[in-house]
Structures are given as structure tokens and as C-alpha cells.
Amino acid sequence: MKVLFAYLDFNVKGGALSYHFGLGSLAAVLKKAGHETSLQYLYGSYDIKPLLEKIEQYKPGVLAITTVSFQYKYIKKMIAEIKSIYGDRIFIICGGAHVSLATWELENTEGLDAICVGEGEYALLDVVNALQAGSDITAIPNIWVKKDGRIYENPNRPLLEDLDSLPFGDRDMFGYQAVVDSDYDRAVFMSSRGCPYSCTYCCNSGLRKLQTGHYVRFRSVDSIIAEIKEVITNYRIKSIYLNDDVFTVDNKYVLEFCGKYKKEIGYPFEINTRVEYLKEEMVGALKDAGCYRVAMGIEHGDEEFRKKILNRRMKNEDIEKAFAFARDAGIKTKSFNIVGFPFETIAIHMETVKLNRRIQPNSLVIYIFEAYPGTPLYNISIENNFITSQEDDREFISRTDTRLTMPQFTRKQILNCYSNFAWRVYWKKSLKKALLHKVYYSRYGEFLIRILAPLKKRVQKIAMN
Ligand code: B12
Ligand code: SF4
Numbered sequence: 479m480k481v482l483f484a485y486l487d488f489n490v491k492g493g494a495l496s497y498h499f500g501l502g503s504l505a506a507v508l509k510k511a512g513h514e515t516s517l518q519y520l521y522g523s524y525d526i527k528p529l530l531e532k533i534e535q536y537k538p539g540v541l542a543i544t545t546v547s548f549q550y551k552y553i554k555k556m557i558a559e560i561k562s563i564y565g566d567r568i569f570i571i572c573g574g575a576h577v578s579l580a581t582w583e584l585e586n587t588e589g590l591d592a593i594c595v596g597e598g599e600y601a602l603l604d605v606v607n608a609l610q611a612g613s614d615i616t617a618i619p620n621i622w623v624k625k626d627g628r629i630y631e632n633p634n635r636p637l638l639e640d641l642d643s644l645p646f647g648d649r650d651m652f653g654y655q656a657v658v659d660s661d662y663d664r665a666v667f668m669s670s671r672g673c674p675y676s677c678t679y680c681c682n683s684g685l686r687k688l689q690t691g692h693y694v695r696f697r698s699v700d701s702i703i704a705e706i707k708e709v710i711t712n713y714r715i716k717s718i719y720l721n722d723d724v725f726t727v728d729n730k731y732v733l734e735f736c737g738k739y740k741k742e743i744g745y746p747f748e749i750n751t752r753v754e755y756l757k758e759e760m761v762g763a764l765k766d767a768g769c770y771r772v773a774m775g776i777e778h779g780d781e782e783f784r785k786k787i788l789n790r791r792m793k794n795e796d797i798e799k800a801f802a803f804a805r806d807a808g809i810k811t812k813s814f815n816i817v818g819f820p821f822e823t824i825a826i827h828m829e830t831v832k833l834n835r836r837i838q839p840n841s842l843v844i845y846i847f848e849a850y851p852g853t854p855l856y857n858i859s860i861e862n863n864f865i866t867s868q869e870d871d872r873e874f875i876s877r878t879d880t881r882l883t884m885p886q887f888t889r890k891q892i893l894n895c896y897s898n899f900a901w902r903v904y905w906k907k908s909l910k911k912a913l914l915h916k917v918y919y920s921r922y923g924e925f926l927i928r929i930l931a932p933l934k935k936r937v938q939k940i941a942m943n
Contacts, residue, residue: 482538502647561589579852637691663716684852736767753800779833
């Protein structure tokens, strides 16, 4: 059967295209089982035309759409339009973090036939096999179906235990070379699924409850090395990004990876991790294997606030230590930060500035808090009337504006803290870096990113050093 995937990436900051691990994996499993797959990547500002043209030409039996919350308003519009043209000739199914945790969207979305809750490889395969055979689709684990005005909710199967049993993700479907070229010649990989923590603003807090089994799972080192080898053989790339939530969970795994990576791959690479898991004894091995940057979430600088509101229990001292381990080993650092949380104030936010000032990461990212359905902070935002409607139709780039209305921290103040954050962190130590970040986070930042796209590698170098 022909399955057309849709990846909506409208209004995303920065201008890079991206590979979607979930869709890559779903497509690889379907293809292995003998189905045909294709992808419509929708990028830039909202436009349904390329998708309609693709459907006309490809004639899929299934349209499979992945969802994050801020894309959902576009997805909803598209589904209604497609259904009104094609009716039952196309079965439309959504999956991904948003619908997995906001299951009410099935009922609320006109034209949507089904959603997948949680991991989708074998759930989607079951759906496609059943549709092809003309058999019943209302009792497939992880799949909720809307049929003849009724919603069929099904229980979930356990999490996949052995990630090595999955085929490597289908990158060709994405025209992967263009994705690499747009993202600093970097190829992305994931050696694990899940995260050991449950921060209140992150979907992991909800996703981990959907299915039984071990939530944090790693592929074998040999499997990830084999995939990297395949990708560097097939595409022109200059560096590697391990996009795992927390790459350094297991010291033994990191050491085995570093040894094999150095021998068999050797490209510069970067990782994400949590400060609790970046140990002094592993930074030397990471550096030796070619790790040039470690990115870690600080998110908030006030210990009490972090613990009480965000469920992040590390001490500031732990954060400073982890950044120092990386720096002392000669690895660049990047911090992730968020402003605009429920109950936050300017004074509390300034603790995030102060902590970053002390640490002086080589680069930093600041986002504005976004409330995702299915997370504790979303519920708290609703309960306290910081968010008054489930729908948000305003046009803005995700995580650069706020939906919250809070008396103690107004939208104007949050936007101001957002655009001045990097300046406040860097101006005393590096005026060049402070100015570059200030422009990036200014009202004109997005416009400048787009017109300076041909120079972006040079600009990044200056900002990071
Ligand atoms: C890697 C990653 C990225 C990468 C790659 C994108 C990707 N998803 O592969 C990049 C950097 C590009 C990215 C971008 C963004 N991300 Co992101 N990302 C992640 C991360 C850390 C891992 C996702 C992953 O690869 N998991 C492993 C794969 C195999 O699983 P999966 O993608 O979830 O797919 C499985 C199931 O969900 C399901 N499934 C997914 N889609 C579909 C579709 C169908 C039809 C079916 C049947 C099943 C199905 O089956 C898949 C296989 O099992 C997650 C956190 C997390 N733990 O999920 C955040 C996460 C998904 N991202 C998030 C966000 C907010 C974003 C951005 C909006 C950030 C931004 N402002 O730019 C963009 C949105 C991009 C877009 N248009 O979708 C949020 C989404 C929250 C929400 N409710 O909206 C998450 C959950 C993190 C969080 N803060 O909680 N992201
Ligand atoms: S550590 Fe990071 S990935 Fe894990 S739950 Fe917290 S925010 Fe999410």
C-alpha cells in the first residue's frame, strides 16, 4: 500500500531543514514489510498546495502526519481540506508527541480517521496491513480510530525492547543531503529513546506513562556506529550530532562508543546530556574521540524554583561543575535556558542570567516557555488561568513568544528578558558575542538569519568561540 508521510515544519526559527527520526523509522519498517512510502516536507510559511499536488501525483491510500503542538493548527486545517476533496479514498492518521498526549484531537479534528498513541512502528504497520487486507482496524493496540461517529480507544502495547531490531531510518525519503547542507554539514543520530527524568515542562513526563517497559533504551554501540558509517558513506557530511535527550547515561556505554567511534568514524561530534550524567572520568574519552561540544540544559538558575516548579533537582554547584569538566577537557559548552515559566518573576529569572554569567558557556540558547498538553506545567497553567483557551491560532515562531497571561510576569517583560538574555550574560566578557546574540534574539533576528544564510557558518564560528 502507498503511504504518504507529511512533516510540517512551518515557522521554525533558524532556517535549517531537519530530519525526523520518528518518520524515518516508520518509513523504514513499512518499506521492509513491502509497502511504498514517500514524504511531503512542508517548510516555510503555511501552504497546502505542495501537499495537494503530491497527493494528486502519488495517490496514497494513507496520509500519515507527525505532530508537535504548535504545528497542530496548520495540521487541522490541512486535514479538513484534504478530507473534503478525497473523502474515504485517503485514510488520515496522526502520531507524535502532540496527539499522543492530547488524544482529544481525534474527536476535535474534522476528517481525521485515527491517531497513534506512543511508539508507532508496529502500530502503523498493523494499520496499513489491515487497510490493505480490508480487515478491521478498530482494535489495534496504540491506535484510536474514529469510525461512523464513534471513537474506538485501544490499550497500548509495551515499549519496543530491542532498538537494534529496527532497520536504520529512511533518510533518502527526506532528500537527506539537502538537510545536511542546510544544517552546517552536520548529520544527526539517536542512540537511545527516552530520558531518565521527568521535568514538568517536558513531554517525557507524559510520554513515559503511555506504555509499559523500560523507558530509557539504548541501541548497541555497534548498531549506532554502523548507521553512522552508512550515512557518511552515502552523504557528504563534516560533523555528527548525537541528538539523544541524555547521551551519557551509562559510563561504560560512553567509553565503548568513544573507543569505537575514534577508530571507525573520527568525525567531530557533539552531544546533549544532563549535568548529573557528565562525569569527570568520561570527558577525557569524549574529547579524545572528537567531541567538540556538549550541550546541557540549565533551564533555570534558581535552585528552589527549579526544584519546586520544574522538578529539576540538581544543585547550582552540580551545574557549574559539569560545565567546568567539559571546559577543562577542552570541549566547548552550550547551555539551554527557558524564560516565562508559570509563577516566575523578573527577579527569579535574573538568577538564570547570573548562573550563565558564572559559567560562561561558549554558546547559549534561550527559549520562551511553551505549555505542552499532557505535561504538569500545562495543567498548572490552565488551573491558574494563565492559559484560558485550548486553541491558539496566533502566528508566531514556537518558543519565541508566550501564550501565558500572568500578573507577576507580563508578556512584555518576558519578551524583554528573552531578547536581552544573551546580552546580559556576555556583555562584560565578550562584547562581540554579546552583540551577535543580541541581534539573533532581536525582533529582526529571524529576518537577518535568512538574509545572512550564505554566511551562517562564519557567524556561528564567531558566536561560539
Ligand atoms: C530529536 C528531536 C527534535 C529534532 C528532530 C525532529 C524529530 N522529532 O525527529 C529537531 C531538532 C529537528 C526537533 C525540532 C523540534 N522539536 Co523536538 N524533539 C526531539 C526529541 C528530543 C526526540 C524525538 C525523537 O526523535 N524521538 C525518537 C523517535 C523515534 O520518536 P518520535 O519522533 O516521537 O516518533 C515516534 C512516535 O512519536 C510515533 N510517531 C511520530 N509521528 C508519527 C506519525 C504517525 C502517523 C504515526 C502512526 C506515529 C508517529 O512513532 C514514532 C516511532 O516510534 C523530542 C523529545 C522526545 N523525547 O520525544 C523533542 C520534541 C518532540 N520536540 C519538541 C519541540 C517543541 C520541537 C520544536 C517545535 C522546537 C522548535 N521550536 O523548533 C521543533 C518542531 C519540529 C517539527 N516541525 O516537528 C517537543 C514537542 C512537544 C509538543 N507537544 O509539541 C518534544 C516532545 C520535546 C519536549 N520539549 O517535550 N526536535
Ligand atoms: S532532562 Fe531534558 S529531556 Fe529529560 S525530562 Fe528533563 S527536559 Fe526532558
